Amino acid sequence: MADPILSVQQVIREYGDRVRTRALAGVDLMLDQGEFAALIGPSGSGKSTLLNIVGLLDRPTSGRVILAGLDTSNLDERALTAFRARTLGFVFQFHHLLPAFTAVENVMLPEWADRGIATREMRVRAEAMLQSVGLSDRAQFKTTDLSGGQQQRVAIARALVRRPPLVLADEPTGNLDTNSSEEIFELMRRFNRELGTTFLIVTHDPRIADRCDRTIEIVDGLVKSDHVR
Amino acid sequence: MPFQWFVALRYMRDARGQTALILSAVSVGVSVIVFLSALINGLQSSLIETTLGSQPHVTIRVPREEPRPLVEASSQRSIARLIQPASQRLRSIDQWPVVMADAERIPGVTAASPTVTGSGIATRADARLPIVIRGVDPERFLAIINVPRKIVQGTFDVSGDSVVIGSTLATDLGVEVGDKVRVASTEGIEEVMKISGVFTLGSAAVDKTWVITSLRHAQSMFALPGGATTIELKVAEVFDADRIANEIQSQTGLLADSWMALNAQLLSGLSAQSSSKIMIQVCVVLTVALGIASVLIVSVVQKSREIGILRAVGAPANRVLAIFLIQGGVLGLIGSFLGSALGVIFSLLFETLTSGPNGLPRFPVQVDLELLAGATLLATGVGLITAVIPAGRAANLDPATAIRSG
Ligand SMILES: Nc1ncnc2c1ncn2[C@@H]1O[C@H](COP(=O)(O)OP(=O)(O)OP(=O)(O)O)[C@@H](O)[C@H]1O
Numbered sequence A: 001m002a003d004p005i006l007s008v009q010q011v012i013r014e015y016g017d018r019v020r021t022r023a024l025a026g027v028d029l030m031l032d033q034g035e036f037a038a039l040i041g042p043s044g045s046g047k048s049t050l051l052n053i054v055g056l057l058d059r060p061t062s063g064r065v066i067l068a069g070l071d072t073s074n075l076d077e078r079a080l081t082a083f084r085a086r087t088l089g090f091v092f093q094f095h096h097l098l099p100a101f102t103a104v105e106n107v108m109l110p111e112w113a114d115r116g117i118a119t120r121e122m123r124v125r126a127e128a129m130l131q132s133v134g135l136s137d138r139a140q141f142k143t144t145d146l147s148g149g150q151q152q153r154v155a156i157a158r159a160l161v162r163r164p165p166l167v168l169a170d171e172p173t174g175n176l177d178t179n180s181s182e183e184i185f186e187l188m189r190r191f192n193r194e195l196g197t198t199f200l201i202v203t204h205d206p207r208i209a210d211r212c213d214r215t216i217e218i219v220d221g222l223v224k225s226d227h228v229r
Numbered sequence B: 001m002p003f004q005w006f007v008a009l010r011y012m013r014d015a016r017g018q019t020a021l022i023l024s025a026v027s028v029g030v031s032v033i034v035f036l037s038a039l040i041n042g043l044q045s046s047l048i049e050t051t052l053g054s055q056p057h058v059t060i061r062v063p064r065e066e067p068r069p070l071v072e073a074s075s076q077r078s079i080a081r082l083i084q085p086a087s088q089r090l091r092s093i094d095q096w097p098v099v100m101a102d103a104e105r106i107p108g109v110t111a112a113s114p115t116v117t118g119s120g121i122a123t124r125a126d127a128r129l130p131i132v133i134r135g136v137d138p139e140r141f142l143a144i145i146n147v148p149r150k151i152v153q154g155t156f157d158v159s160g161d162s163v164v165i166g167s168t169l170a171t172d173l174g175v176e177v178g179d180k181v182r183v184a185s186t187e188g189i190e191e192v193m194k195i196s197g198v199f200t201l202g203s204a205a206v207d208k209t210w211v212i213t214s215l216r217h218a219q220s221m222f223a224l225p226g227g228a229t230t231i232e233l234k235v236a237e238v239f240d241a242d243r244i245a246n247e248i249q250s251q252t253g254l255l256a257d258s259w260m261a262l263n264a265q266l267l268s269g270l271s272a273q274s275s276s277k278i279m280i281q282v283c284v285v286l287t288v289a290l291g292i293a294s295v296l297i298v299s300v301v302q303k304s305r306e307i308g309i310l311r312a313v314g315a316p317a318n319r320v321l322a323i324f325l326i327q328g329g330v331l332g333l334i335g336s337f338l339g340s341a342l343g344v345i346f347s348l349l350f351e352t353l354t355s356g357p358n359g360l361p362r363f364p365v366q367v368d369l370e371l372l373a374g375a376t377l378l379a380t381g382v383g384l385i386t387a388v389i390p391a392g393r394a395a396n397l398d399p400a401t402a403i404r405s406g
């Protein structure tokens, strides 16, 4: 069997200097390429903290994160950024697009920010990506002129434009109505099927969690249960 | 377009109001610097120009003779210590052609001219006026003091018995071009001379006393055949005059006076003016710097979540740094262009508004490329430097915290 795309080993994350709170208390987790997993748990249980650590936005107090076969604990800031740009896609709850940019510019961002110079191909790829989320007619819109669901579709296009093996989504439907939530979920499912992209989705919505292939529950900074359907 | 440029310019365009506000602050600051410098530079160079329009940069002459007792004191004979100053007969510089040739070889010296300069009396009808007789070799002398440009009547001609005299002297004597005047030197030699031209060099003393004649003519009037009492120099950099004068003095043992030594008071006035100019400029620069810094700091705080996203999707810290440095630099650059234009307009307007009845500016302003380039460089540099702190903050934002705080 192939190596797992993600392997989290004994990850502990503590906050605070004097009063130390343990957001993660020794998490072990493995994801194989192509999995579609939900991460659930009560508020404050450490879901976002775990996602940030897996996403290389934050470092664990102790423990290791091995991504696409690479142990990330020894990478410096620069290498981490470059590795993150090529390996991971992010979708956040509040669609976190850049308001000063158009939809297509937002989708170009990951490649542009990483490589430094915009190319014709980048734009073409970004436009194709927008088309595949059904927004080709909104490419030149400022993101503030789009609906919440449309914005989140742009965010998914941005997360997937470089075809990363792993996409991390923190409550991607948390701010959307039922219809839009459904659309976004279907979109992620489709990319998972078509491109084989691995998804780890934090959600409070049981309807979403129930339709994922795997449900990981985290309570008080520890994995409490892990079901594969 | 490079990513950091695109983002920087987009941010500035997006925050139009803020950008316009800070640009106007920078422009006003730069325009104050440009206008003030233009005014003070203009004032100073016109003062210096007037001063140097009627005097050489360096004058070499023979030292005064030390008074000495006629009889040496000895053990057998005591003498009265009452000593008269030696009578100051005009003396020629020994071997002046050699001294002049040596002086011309000093780097920075651009022209040299021998003169015989002494006192005399001009007489015409009832008027008897003290004068300064200046015997010159016209070709050389005009390289030192450009008299023909300041001729108000007649021409510059000192051949034969022709002389050129100052305009105040002409008025006092009641003479015009073509008239004759009787001139006597301190040697008691008298001649009648014909006035070929009248000049106004702008210095009251000069215009009231100078009678310019040929070197040969003055040599005979002061009984100094083949002699020269002074050698006058022009130098490339007027503020090098002191240094060159000292060099000559120590090399030759002759006296060498620079215009700077003769106009020490003027110069100390100018330097006081320059320091107050610098003070004002420093204050303006500080204000501009604080303005740019505060706008950028606010912008970094406002955009911290966006910066977190940029970092999350793959922007390296140094590109985030560049985004804010570029904003500082561009604000400084554009501000300095606008400010320079504004400053030039102010300057010209001021010159026109204060010009005298004859249409000539009373306060000549001096706007040059060097000043504008300097102001541009300064403002851009200040923009860049003040952006360092906010940009550093942006680059060091922790992406996880930044995104969470949104
Ligand atoms: N930057 C921080 N400084 C201090 N404590 C933090 C920080 N980030 C998270 N925590 C704490 O760590 C714990 C886990 O937080 P986390 O955001 O991971 O929870 P969560 O599961 O995502 O909750 P929610 O479902 O409400 O988003 C919480 O107790 C939180 O207060």
Ligand SMILES: [Mg+2]
Pocket: A047, A048, A049, A170
């Ligand atoms: Mg959370």
